[in-house]
Amino acid sequence: MRHEPGVAVTVSLFSIAFRPFFLGAAWLSLAWIGVWVALLVRGAGTTAPVPPMIWHGHEMLFGFTMAVIAGFVLTAAQNWTGRQSVTPRELTLLVGVWLAARVGFLMPWLVPFWLVSLVDLAFLPLLAFFVARTLVPARNIRNYMFIPLFGAFAVLNGVIHLDIHGVLPGAAMPALDVAILLVTVLLVFMGGRVIPFFTERWLPDSHPRQWPALNWCATLAVLLLVPMYLLGGRDPMLAPLLFAAAAFLLARWVAWRPWQTWRTPLLWILHLGYLWIPVGLVLLGASLSGASIGWSAGLHALMVGAMGSLCIGMMARVSLGHTGRPLVAPRLAVAGFALITLAALARLGVAFSVGLPWLAAASGLGWALAYLCFAVAYTPLLVRPRTT
Numbered sequence: 001m002r003h004e005p006g007v008a009v010t011v012s013l014f015s016i017a018f019r020p021f022f023l024g025a026a027w028l029s030l031a032w033i034g035v036w037v038a039l040l041v042r043g044a045g046t047t048a049p050v051p052p053m054i055w056h057g058h059e060m061l062f063g064f065t066m067a068v069i070a071g072f073v074l075t076a077a078q079n080w081t082g083r084q085s086v087t088p089r090e091l092t093l094l095v096g097v098w099l100a101a102r103v104g105f106l107m108p109w110l111v112p113f114w115l116v117s118l119v120d121l122a123f124l125p126l127l128a129f130f131v132a133r134t135l136v137p138a139r140n141i142r143n144y145m146f147i148p149l150f151g152a153f154a155v156l157n158g159v160i161h162l163d164i165h166g167v168l169p170g171a172a173m174p175a176l177d178v179a180i181l182l183v184t185v186l187l188v189f190m191g192g193r194v195i196p197f198f199t200e201r202w203l204p205d206s207h208p209r210q211w212p213a214l215n216w217c218a219t220l221a222v223l224l225l226v227p228m229y230l231l232g233g234r235d236p237m238l239a240p241l242l243f244a245a246a247a248f249l250l251a252r253w254v255a256w257r258p259w260q261t262w263r264t265p266l267l268w269i270l271h272l273g274y275l276w277i278p279v280g281l282v283l284l285g286a287s288l289s290g291a292s293i294g295w296s297a298g299l300h301a302l303m304v305g306a307m308g309s310l311c312i313g314m315m316a317r318v319s320l321g322h323t324g325r326p327l328v329a330p331r332l333a334v335a336g337f338a339l340i341t342l343a344a345l346a347r348l349g350v351a352f353s354v355g356l357p358w359l360a361a362a363s364g365l366g367w368a369l370a371y372l373c374f375a376v377a378y379t380p381l382l383v384r385p386r387t388t
Contacts, residue, residue, distance in 0.1 A: 012386075013383050014091050016075055016091075017070065017071050017074035017075050017091055018072065018315075019071075020382075021067045021068065021071030022067075022071050022315045022382060023378075024098070025071070025311070026371045026375040027371075028063070028064070030368050032059050032063065033364045035106065036052075037361050037364040037368070039056075040357055048108065049108060050105065050113075057176040058157075058160055058172075059102070060303065061183065061303075062124075062157050062160075063101075066098075066124070067098060068315060071318075072190075072318065073127075073131060074086055074091075074127075074130065077131055077135060077143070080143055081134055081135060081137075083134050085133075086130050094123070094130070097123050097126060098123050113164070113165075117164070121157060124150050124151075127150055128147055131147060135147070149182065152182060156175045156179045157175075159175040160172045160176065174229075177299070180299055180302055181226050183303075184222055184225075187273075187274075187306055187307065187310055188218060188277060191270070191274050191310060192215055192218070192252070195270045196208040196210055202264060202266075202267060203264070208257055209255040209256070210255070211252075214251060214252055218251075218252050221241065222249070224241060225238070225245065234295060236290075239284075239286075239288040239289045242288070243281070245278075246278035246279075246282045246285070249278040250275075253274055256271065265329045265337055266316060266328075266329045269309055269316075270314070270317075272341060273305070273308075273309030274310065276305030279305065280301030284299070285298075286298075293351050301347075304347045304363060305341075308343065309337070309341065312370060315374065316329055316378070322386070323381045323384075323386050323387065324387035325381060332377040333374055335373050336369075336377070339366050340367065340370035343362075343364070346359050347359075347363035350363070
């Protein structure tokens, strides 16, 4: 059956989950960060009834990050099970719910905010349902953890909305902290799977080392941060566990021999992104130990450095592989890899430069330009049919 060009683009875009979610995450993050930089520069808020800081954290976690995770997990679930995770109609519905919530958060004056909340809160349960429907019948036990993980994110999202609506005042910021720790757990878990695998596949002579005991120690130490935070919050007693988790992760990273990947951008961006995880944990631990470093420095090392780098790197790799293109990053994408690294360094510089506003704005600009590079380079690949 032959389609008109516009119809063919629509059919291709909603044929598999990574296409619309990666595309939406890249383009809409430009708008979110653009608004945030404007708030930093002008010092005025346009996100009522959501406080600007909560708006920024929520949208980067439950907007951008969840879109990337949804695209990755729904696509991977098909590979893990051999079953279609979502039909094109279901995918259109899921993307529509995500997009409607994002518009509602960007322009909260359009509709009553209780309606925005209902739409936003529907996304993660829908995602969990589609993932469970794919994994459980196939008895893909190894990946069942995604089902309760999405449930946990849904609960945290609900807590943030209850704060916004005045039901649980003050609960949003701790919920965002826990959400960042859960994202970090996911980055540690999935990064530990795919980064050494991709490295050895592309560079057979690199021989990244995998020690099961070290892998378990690293993953469990990061996972343990979540219940410890829930029990005590930002308590100095959490610092030793943060330092221990960072040490395990750094040892794991060194065992992968990342220095051998510098000629391959699709690899070095993943290794560099993973390195930001122990950096972020050390900064969080230092903040709790009395060092003159704000808590937000560690959070941004995890989010801008680790999450920002690993998301752009994985989207670049997955998009090439699943559209049948050669596994060589376009030059514009490589520029994006460099820009997200500079953005992370600039944001880290805020912690050591007494919070200079221009440095925070430069970090936001670096992020926006990085994902603009990705979006321009990859939009044609994501909307067109697979080549082979």
